[in-house]
Structures are given as C-alpha cells and as structure tokens.
Amino acid sequence: MINSQSRKNTFSKKWDKYSDKDILPLWIADMDLQSPKFLQDIFAKRIKHNTYGYTLTPAKLNHEVIKYYKKKQQWSIKNEWIIWLPNLVTAIYAVNKMASDSSQSLVIPKPIYPPFTESAKHYKAVFSFVSMVEEHGRLTYNFSKISKLLKKDAWLMLANPCNPGGSVLNLDEMEKIISMVFKEKAFLLSDEIHSDLILDQNIPFFSLGKDKRIIDRTITLHSCAKTFNIPGLSCGFAIIPSKKLRTRFLNTIHGIVPDPSLFGIIATLECLKKGDSWRNELLKYLRDNRDRVVNVLSKISNISFIAPEATFLIWIKILHPVPKKGWRSYFEEFGIGVSDGRDFGDPQSIRLNFGTSSSNLNKALKRFSLAMENING
Amino acid sequence: MINSQSRKNTFSKKWDKYSDKDILPLWIADMDLQSPKFLQDIFAKRIKHNTYGYTLTPAKLNHEVIKYYKKKQQWSIKNEWIIWLPNLVTAIYAVNKMASDSSQSLVIPKPIYPPFTESAKHYKAVFSFVSMVEEHGRLTYNFSKISKLLKKDAWLMLANPCNPGGSVLNLDEMEKIISMVFKEKAFLLSDEIHSDLILDQNIPFFSLGKDKRIIDRTITLHSCAKTFNIPGLSCGFAIIPSKKLRTRFLNTIHGIVPDPSLFGIIATLECLKKGDSWRNELLKYLRDNRDRVVNVLSKISNISFIAPEATFLIWIKILHPVPKKGWRSYFEEFGIGVSDGRDFGDPQSIRLNFGTSSSNLNKALKRFSLAMENING
Numbered sequence: 001m002i003n004s005q006s007r008k009n010t011f012s013k014k015w016d017k018y019s020d021k022d023i024l025p026l027w028i029a030d031m032d033l034q035s036p037k038f039l040q041d042i043f044a045k046r047i048k049h050n051t052y053g054y055t056l057t058p059a060k061l062n063h064e065v066i067k068y069y070k071k072k073q074q075w076s077i078k079n080e081w082i083i084w085l086p087n088l089v090t091a092i093y094a095v096n097k098m099a100s101d102s103s104q105s106l107v108i109p110k111p112i113y114p115p116f117t118e119s120a121k122h123y124k125a126v127f128s129f130v131s132m133v134e135e136h137g138r139l140t141y142n143f144s145k146i147s148k149l150l151k152k153d154a155w156l157m158l159a160n161p162c163n164p165g166g167s168v169l170n171l172d173e174m175e176k177i178i179s180m181v182f183k184e185k186a187f188l189l190s191d192e193i194h195s196d197l198i199l200d201q202n203i204p205f206f207s208l209g210k211d212k213r214i215i216d217r218t219i220t221l222h223s224c225a226k227t228f229n230i231p232g233l234s235c236g237f238a239i240i241p242s243k244k245l246r247t248r249f250l251n252t253i254h255g256i257v258p259d260p261s262l263f264g265i266i267a268t269l270e271c272l273k274k275g276d277s278w279r280n281e282l283l284k285y286l287r288d289n290r291d292r293v294v295n296v297l298s299k300i301s302n303i304s305f306i307a308p309e310a311t312f313l314i315w316i317k318i319l320h321p322v323p324k325k326g327w328r329s330y331f332e333e334f335g336i337g338v339s340d341g342r343d344f345g346d347p348q349s350i351r352l353n354f355g356t357s358s359s360n361l362n363k364a365l366k367r368f369s370l371a372m373e374n375i376n377g
Numbered sequence: 378m379i380n381s382q383s384r385k386n387t388f389s390k391k392w393d394k395y396s397d398k399d400i401l402p403l404w405i406a407d408m409d410l411q412s413p414k415f416l417q418d419i420f421a422k423r424i425k426h427n428t429y430g431y432t433l434t435p436a437k438l439n440h441e442v443i444k445y446y447k448k449k450q451q452w453s454i455k456n457e458w459i460i461w462l463p464n465l466v467t468a469i470y471a472v473n474k475m476a477s478d479s480s481q482s483l484v485i486p487k488p489i490y491p492p493f494t495e496s497a498k499h500y501k502a503v504f505s506f507v508s509m510v511e512e513h514g515r516l517t518y519n520f521s522k523i524s525k526l527l528k529k530d531a532w533l534m535l536a537n538p539c540n541p542g543g544s545v546l547n548l549d550e551m552e553k554i555i556s557m558v559f560k561e562k563a564f565l566l567s568d569e570i571h572s573d574l575i576l577d578q579n580i581p582f583f584s585l586g587k588d589k590r591i592i593d594r595t596i597t598l599h600s601c602a603k604t605f606n607i608p609g610l611s612c613g614f615a616i617i618p619s620k621k622l623r624t625r626f627l628n629t630i631h632g633i634v635p636d637p638s639l640f641g642i643i644a645t646l647e648c649l650k651k652g653d654s655w656r657n658e659l660l661k662y663l664r665d666n667r668d669r670v671v672n673v674l675s676k677i678s679n680i681s682f683i684a685p686e687a688t689f690l691i692w693i694k695i696l697h698p699v700p701k702k703g704w705r706s707y708f709e710e711f712g713i714g715v716s717d718g719r720d721f722g723d724p725q726s727i728r729l730n731f732g733t734s735s736s737n738l739n740k741a742l743k744r745f746s747l748a749m750e751n752i753n754g
Contacts, residue, residue: 005428010426010432011432011433012428013430013432014431016433028431030430030431034426034427035428037427039429040424044424047420048417050382050416050417051382051408051409051412052416052606052610053384053391053408053607053608054390054608056388056390086463086635089632093631093633118632230430231429232429232430233640255466255496256471256634258466261611261638
C-alpha cells in the first residue's frame with residue numbers, strides 16, 4: 001500500500017524551506033510518500049544490533065544489481081563494472097572533472113536537471129547546449145544539431161528518462177544516439193535514476209550503454225533513491241564496462257567521494273530484492289496523480305506542458321512574459337513552491353513535483369490555477 | 378552501559394575482511410561495541426515515520442556544535458564557520474586538492490593515518506615528511522625540522538590526538554605549533570576526530586584553531602563518528618573561521634562531496650545533546666582495555682610501544698627485521714589482523730585497535746604474545 005506522509009519535523013529539505021509559510025513545496029524531487037514497509041522492517045532489525053561502523057557494499061548487493069539488469073533488460077553486467085557511490089550528483093561532477101582535465105568538450109541538452117550544467121561550469125569544462133524540441137507532446141532531442149557538435153572524445157550528457165521533461169527515449173531515438181556516439185567516437189553519460197518510474201506500462205526501457213557499439217564509451221548511473229524515496233540515505237552506483245574509463249573515473253572520485261552510507265546500503269539491497277510489487281503500486285499512485293495534474297492543466301490557458309511518460313515531475317511552460325523575480329517567486333506568492341525553469345536552462349518554464357498526497361496535490365493544483373487566473377487576468 | 382557486540386553479518390568492513398578465517402580483526406578504527414542506547418531509540422522513532430528524503434542539517438545541529446565548543450573549550454564558534462561533511466577523509470582530500478591547485482606545499486608528520494599521505498600523492502601535491510620522535514613514552518613533533526620546512530602559505534597537516542600515536546598535544550607543544558604557523562604565515566589542518574576519546578582524565582584539550590593568531594589560517598575537523606562508533610552513518614564537519622579559506626574549501630568540495638546522510642545527521646545531533654554520560658562510561662571501558670594491553674605488552678621483549686593518551690589504538694614497533702610480506706601478513710598467520718605500519722609511514726610498526734570486547738582483546742593479546750614468542754624464538 002502507498003501511504004502519504006507529512007514530512008514536517010524531519011529535517012526535510014523540501015518542506016523546511018517553507019516551514020514558516022503557507023507554501024506547498026513541489027520543488028526538489030523526493031516524494032511525500034512513505035517508503036515500503038519492508039524498509040522499516042529491515043531498519044528495525046538492523047538497529048537492534050546498534051552498531052554503525054565502517055560498512056562495505058556486500059557481494060550480494062552487486063549480485064542483486066546484476067540480477068536486476070539481467071531480468072529487466074537481459075543485460076549481463078559484470079561485477080567489476082559496478083562502482084558504488086553516495087549519490088549520482090557526485091558522479092556527474094566527477095565526469096565533468098574528468099572531461100575538463102582532459103580537455104574533452106561536453107554536449108548538454110536543455111532543459112536539464114541543474115547539476116549537469118552547474119558541474120560543467122564549476123570545472124570550467126567546454127560545453128554546448130542543445131535545446132530539446134517538443135514533438136507529439138514529448139520532449140525529444142535535436143539530433144542533427146547534437147551530431148554537429150559531438151566531436152571525437154566529447155561527452156554527450158543525458159538523463160533518460162529525461163528530467164525535467166519526463167520523456168523516455170524510444171527505440172528510434174536510442175538508435176540515433178547510439179550510432180552518433182559510435183560514429184563520432186564520443187562518450188556518453190546516461191543518468192537513468194528515473195528508469196524504474198516509467199508511468200506508461202507499454203513503454204520499454206533499455207540502457208543506452210547496453211549497446212555493444214558504445215558499451216566501452218558509456219557511463220550509466222542508477223540508484224534506488226528516486227523510486228523508493230530514499231535520497232537521504234546516500235546510495236547509488238555507476239556501471240562502467242570499459243576498464244580504461246573506469247580507472248579514470250575511480251581515480252577522479254578517489255578519496256573525495258565517500259562510500260554509500262550504512263542505511264543506504266541496507267535499503268538498496270532490500271529494494272532490489274523485494275521492491276517490485278511496491279513499485280507497481282507506486283506507479284499506479286503516480287499515474288493517478290499525473291492524470292489528475294494533466295486534467296487540471298489542460299483546462300488552463302496560456303501554458304503548455306509535457307505529460308511525462310516517467311518520473312513524478314511535470315515541466316510546464318508559462319506563455320507570459322517572465323516576471324522580474326522569475327516564476328518561482330511568482331508562484332510562491334500563491335502558496336506553491338515550484339522549481340524555477342531558469343535553473344534547468346529555460347526561464348519561461350517551471351517544474352512541478354506531483355509525488356505527494358492526493359489532498360496536497362488537489363490543494364496545489366487549485367493554487368496553481370488561481371495563480372494562472374491572476375496572470376491571465 | 379557499554380555493551381560489546383558481535384559485528385558478524387552486518388557488512389562490517391573490519392570483520393568481513395576475515396569472515397572465512399580465524400583472524401581477529403584489530404585494524405580499521407571502529408569499535409566492536411554498541412552505540413549508546415539513545416541512538417537506537419531515536420532511530421526507532423525516526424523509522425516509524427518511514428520517509429528518507431533529501432535531508433538538511435538543521436539549525437539546531439549547528440547550535441549544538443556551537444554549544445559543544447563553548448562548553449568544552451570556551452571557544453565561541455560562529456554559525457557560518459561550520460561546514461557539514463559526509464566524513465573527514467573527504468575533507469583531507471579537499472585540502473590536498475586546494476594545496477595542489479595553488480602550489481602550496483605540505484608538511485606531514487609521520488607516522489600518520491594513511492589518507493594524509495595518500496591524498497597528497499593522489500593530487501600530486503608537494504609534501505615533506507617529518508618523523509615524529511618519542512619522548513618520555515609519548516610521540517611528539519620534531520619542531521625544529523618542521524619549522525625549517527614550513528614555508529609561507531604551506532600547510533601543516535596534523536591529527537590531534539595523533540593517529541596512530543595516540544598522544545595529545547600539550548600546551549607547550551601547542552604553543553610551538555601555533556607560533557610557527559603564525560610566524561611563517563602557513564596554514565594548519567587539524568584533524569581532531571579523536572579529541573573526545575582522551576583516556577587520561579587530567580589531560581586538557583584545546584583546538585589549535587582556537588588561537589587568535591592562527592584562527593584565520595586553520596581548518597579544524599571533527600565528528601562524532603569515532604566516539605560514538607558511527608562512521609557508517611556518514612557525518613562530520615569542518616570549522617573554518619576565515620571566509621577566504623572557507624570559500625576555497627567550499628569551492629573544492631562543491632558537488633563532488635555529498636551532504637551527510639539522514640541517519641548521520643540524526644545521530645550527530647543526538648550524540649552532541651546527550652552523549653556525555655555514555656562517553657564517560659566508554660572512556661572507562663577503553664582505559665581498562667588500554668591498561669590491559671599495556672600490561673601484556675610490557676612483558677614482551679623486542680617491541681617498543683606508545684601507551685596512548687587518547688584513542689582506542691596503540692602503535693607498536695617490532696624490533697626485528699621486517700618480514701618480506703610485512704608485519705600484517707606475519708600477524709595474520711597467528712590469527713590477528715592488525716594495520717600495517719607501512720601504510721602510516723613506518724614498516725617497522727603496527728597499529729592495533731583495542732576497541733573491542735574484553736574477551737576478544739584477551740584472545741588477541743594471547744595470539745600477539747604467541748606471534749612474538751615465535752619471532753623471538
């Protein structure tokens with residue numbers, strides 16, 4: 001069963017931002033839903049032991065990752081390809097550092113989740129933006145433009161499913177990307193953290209890095225953090241089949257990137273072993289939420305939006321001149337705290353997180369409608 | 378009450394290294410003792426909530442750190458000086474990266490905890506070793522040599538209490554270091570993670586960075602990880618009073634060093650609030666262990682050792698030619714897994730972790746004695 005949960009008094013980044021205000025937080029990408037009961041159970045068992053010393057990622061955790069890819073994608077991952085991480089942002093920064101240190105340029109589609117561009121700027125990497133395009137209600141890539149920019153040894157940086165757009169690469173799009181990376185001898189970072197949150201049951205998912213042509217040129221990132229709502233527990237992983245690339249990556253993270261935390265390790269193991277049936281219930285819950293959001297938004301004029309195929313996030317373009325303070329401040333005045341599209345490369349848009357209870361979502365949608373009525377006059 | 382605890386089947390780095398062998402692990406620095414009961418209680422309460430989303434370090438956590446320094450050292454820390462970290466190794470790496478990027482040299486005493494030198498090598502920083510000297514059964518610094526090597530803007534890298542030596546800087550030694558750093562306009566990293574584990578009750582402790590002369594040239598590192606046996610929970614902090622230095626440090630860790638984990642934050646808050654009485658019991662327990670170790674070792678010939686003033690670690694020099702495979706392998710053959718002094722800058726020595734149960738310790742000491750009898754013939 002999926003249970004919603006108040007996040008108050010839990011040091012929640014999402015909720016404490018507005019703790020003294022009547023603003024419903026719909027920004028940072030975690031959910032106002034309880035994690036599966038089996039996590040509570042395994043944690044209760046673990047804390048009976050009451051020691052929390054240096055913890056390794058056990059062999060059986062790798063074994064579960066290998067099983068996961070085998071079952072979901074018929075992809076045979078090798079044990080040594082798996083690198084454990086405290087989260088995926090550290091890995092995105094590490095790839096940008098590697099790229100910058102080796103004068104490799106980067107091609108970054110936009111809109112995209114802020115760490116992609118922030119990390120490129122932070123390490124003074126040379127990068128180009130390529131705006132995504134809307135086609136048949138989905139965000140997709142401008143393949144010809146990417147192809148022109150993607151040089152030998154350059155990095156194409158993707159999130160699939162994309163964040164904020166929520167679209168999942170289809171087989172045709174995958175082939176375009178794979179053949180492009182292969183042809184140009186480029187590299188690919190594929191952040192697949194939302195790949196277990198595909199709302200439409202008929203959409204298949206395959207990791208780009210699975211393709212033999214580019215397997216040695218790809219870093220795949222994944223984690224249970226989004227699906228099982230455990231980003232506070234610090235655990236994720238990279239899959240890097242190429243030994244050379246893996247060595248570079250390991251060298252970059254050495255010492256400065258810590259191991260996953262004890263509870264993150266325990267949780268990830270348990271989610272991989274037992275998570276499927278809870279996840280199916282979650283998908284149903286999130287589908288209902290998405291459909292409700294889409295239903296409300298389609299009645300509002302002067303916005304355009306992408307109904308997400310995956311994630312609990314929706315990307316909405318506001319077809320009005322952007323207020324000076326940006327859309328975030330505008331919507332805060334109406335009691336909802338959204339992510340400002342500026343941080344994703346498009347000041348015209350906002351990202352709204354619908355991973356919350358039905359009652360919060362209804363309240364939030366009413367406030368959003370009111371805010372839009374106010375602009376629409 | 379201090380309870381010992383088997384660490385088996387908990388993904389313990391320390392124990393799983395030898396899980397299939399009859400070797401007692403006395404290496405990595407965590408304890409085979411339960412954490413305080415109040416941690417179990419707060420965790421039990423927290424998991425009832427069963428959400429584990431993005432978590433911030435709450436204002437009251439900073440407040441407790443400020444109270445801690447005020448009470449223990451009459452040092453008034455400012456809120457903005459505190460930087461939260463997943464652990465202290467990441468910070469040691471960050472300082473070495475900063476030093477290397479700015480062509481600042483480093484002076485590192487030895488023996489020292491491996492990350493100090495590993496990080497300098499990793500970032501190709503220019504560094505000099507200065508061997509510590511034994512004086513009246515304590516390890517102390519070669520001040521005149523350090524003074525010669527410490528140039529303007531160079532970093533002096535210390536652990537106080539020192540690890541592996543376990544000595545605590547006395548007021549005279551502190552004055553020498555402070556005036557040297559001040560005179561040379563150098564910088565100081567002071568890792569004080571063992572400063573709440575001073576076994577001798579009459580030894581006072583003050584942070585070097587508290588001194589006004591060098592307050593703007595010092596990074597102080599601390600954590601509850603060692604004292605309360607929670608290194609698996611990923612939480613620690615740096616205190617950096619200088620805004621300029623803080624900005625450099627924050628810039629270095631940005632993105633690639635993650636936040637502390639949720640359970641690390643909860644645990645640290647609770648330990649700072651409630652930890653004192655449990656800590657006093659722990660000190661008694663560890664004092665007993667230390668005294669037992671010292672008692673056994675003093676009867677063994679051809680070793681020399683430092684009775685530690687702090688920590689649950691003891692540094693032992695073996696006065697025999699080092700076997701080809703090193704001392705670690707030698708002692709493993711006799712059923713104890715120690716830290717090899719090679720990794721600390723002295724292949725002649727070993728570090729032995731006595732943070733374990735009385736029965737384990739007795740067994741380990743018997744095995745150590747037997748191993749020594751075998752060399753001594």
